[in-house]
Amino acid sequence: MGNCWGAKIKAESPSHSAFASGTNSKYGSREGKAFSSSSSKVSVPPTPRSEDEILQSSNVKSFTFSELKTATRNFRPDSVLGEGGFGSVFKGWVDEHTFAPTKPGTGMVIAVKKLNQDGHQGHREWLAEVNYLGQLSHPNLVRLIGYCLEDEQRLLVYEFMQRGSLENHLFRRSSTVQPLSWNIRMRVALGAAKGLAFLHSDKAKVIYRDFKASNVLLDSNYNAKLSDFGLAKDGPTGDKSHVSTRVMGTHGYAAPEYLATGHLTTKSDVYSFGVVLLELLSGRRALDRNRPIGEHNLVEWARPFLASKRKIFRVLDTRLGAQYPLATAQKASFIALQCLSTEARHRPAMAQVVSALEELQNAEVTDQSLRTGQNSSSQSGYSNPHRSRRRSAGEIGNRKVAYPRPSASPLYID
Numbered sequence: 001m002g003n004c005w006g007a008k009i010k011a012e013s014p015s016h017s018a019f020a021s022g023t024n025s026k027y028g029s030r031e032g033k034a035f036s037s038s039s040s041k042v043s044v045p046p047t048p049r050s051e052d053e054i055l056q057s058s059n060v061k062s063f064t065f066s067e068l069k070t071a072t073r074n075f076r077p078d079s080v081l082g083e084g085g086f087g088s089v090f091k092g093w094v095d096e097h098t099f100a101p102t103k104p105g106t107g108m109v110i111a112v113k114k115l116n117q118d119g120h121q122g123h124r125e126w127l128a129e130v131n132y133l134g135q136l137s138h139p140n141l142v143r144l145i146g147y148c149l150e151d152e153q154r155l156l157v158y159e160f161m162q163r164g165s166l167e168n169h170l171f172r173r174s175s176t177v178q179p180l181s182w183n184i185r186m187r188v189a190l191g192a193a194k195g196l197a198f199l200h201s202d203k204a205k206v207i208y209r210d211f212k213a214s215n216v217l218l219d220s221n222y223n224a225k226l227s228d229f230g231l232a233k234d235g236p237t238g239d240k241s242h243v244s245t246r247v248m249g250t251h252g253y254a255a256p257e258y259l260a261t262g263h264l265t266t267k268s269d270v271y272s273f274g275v276v277l278l279e280l281l282s283g284r285r286a287l288d289r290n291r292p293i294g295e296h297n298l299v300e301w302a303r304p305f306l307a308s309k310r311k312i313f314r315v316l317d318t319r320l321g322a323q324y325p326l327a328t329a330q331k332a333s334f335i336a337l338q339c340l341s342t343e344a345r346h347r348p349a350m351a352q353v354v355s356a357l358e359e360l361q362n363a364e365v366t367d368q369s370l371r372t373g374q375n376s377s378s379q380s381g382y383s384n385p386h387r388s389r390r391r392s393a394g395e396i397g398n399r400k401v402a403y404p405r406p407s408a409s410p411l412y413i414d
């Protein structure tokens with residue numbers, strides 16, 4: 001489940017008319033013009049305007065309510081995969097060719113998101129999801145298989161993502177959920193970055209607007225895929241630099257200039273990506289009121305440490321057990337810091353973030369293959385604060401580094 005509802009950002013611009021159609025919204029904050037046309041898309045057809053056009057032009061199946069009822073065994077409570085603002089998500093089974101409901105355990109597994117009749121998100125988000133995911137296809141976007149629109153019922157049918165959301169893996173404290181390893185965290189970051197870079201590319205020209213750990217889903221191999229396009233927007237067209245919108249999203253993830261002005265650009269997504277990268281590095285939530293005062297807001301708390309190569313130990317997740325290549329961790333922290341630049345123009349483009357993260361992975365692979373046969377952690381290049389204390393300053397494993405040695409303790413305080 002995502003952040004609590006109190007964390008969702010409401011519309012703040014009184015100059016826009018409140019969302020009038022669709023299902024009831026606690027916020028009254030839907031946008032009046034969610035589906036402006038975009039003539040500059042390359043491989044994605046221009047965004048249709050009417051609901052009929054969206055549904056007809058989508059490349060997905062229209063399910064009946066009865067089919068989805070059968071596929072999920074009448075929306076059995078024990079098949080709930082999770083809950084969000086839209087409603088509950090159920091596990092179900094369909095034939096992989098015909099998509100007809102099948103017996104549990106046979107055919108293909110699906111995830112069925114069912115709009116809560118008295119929920120906070122409504123018809124417009126449902127339609128936005130069909131609009132975008134019905135047209136866009138990429139290995140790092142979750143696949144929308146179909147939808148159901150019947151009377152008051154609104155449902156979405158997705159490919160099943162075996163490992164659920166990144167949020168569950170990072171923050172759910174349970175004996176069955178192992179902390180993610182460093183390599184998996186970096187793999188997830190790269191996959192999610194590729195998904196965002198694709199959305200920002202000329203092929204799609206979409207601003208995602210709700211990038212957060214609960215919207216990053218993981219398949220069995222920890223491939224990351226973005227879900228939830230309910231708040232997505234067409235990017236600016238012509239010579240416009242931004243899209244003016246109501247302020248929507250999730251507290252803790254939204255870029256400061258977007259919160260202040262309602263001006264939305266792809267750099268707003270880059271900021272949100274920086275927040276999630278920081279969550280991956282630290283294992284801490286973007287907003288956590290259970291932390292001591294001064295640590296509630298992850299970005300505010302971590303920023304001074306990220307800026308100092310000597311202090312990033314304070315940020316890095318202690319559950320990593322110091323099992324990460326130090327130089328890579330410092331570079332990843334620097335990427336997060338750049339994405340979190342207060343000035344949007346100082347943030348990198350997502351394509352640059354992808355290249356930087358790819359470089360980190362390649363460096364790691366090269367490093368690991370150079371070390372083939374070396375088992376000792378003292379030679380591994382992986383950080384072990386207690387061992388590294390005994391080494392000479394500026395040396396990690398067999399490699400020289402050009403910055404001062406970090407503290408021997410992850411809890412080092414300057």
Ligand SMILES: Nc1ncnc2c1ncn2[C@@H]1O[C@H](COP(=O)(O)OP(=O)(O)OP(=O)(O)O)[C@@H](O)[C@H]1O
Pocket residue numbers: 001002003081082083084085086087088089111113142158159160161162164165167168214215217227228
């Ligand atoms: N395709 C899927 N495969 C497997 N599990 C899924 C899938 N989609 C969603 N889930 C599970 O359901 C949960 C709820 O998802 P949902 O998108 O409705 O809400 P959320 O992202 O947690 O919150 P919000 O409504 O703020 O976006 C997810 O966290 C995830 O655990």
Ligand SMILES: [Mg+2]
Pocket residue numbers: 002084214215227228
């Ligand atoms: Mg979600």
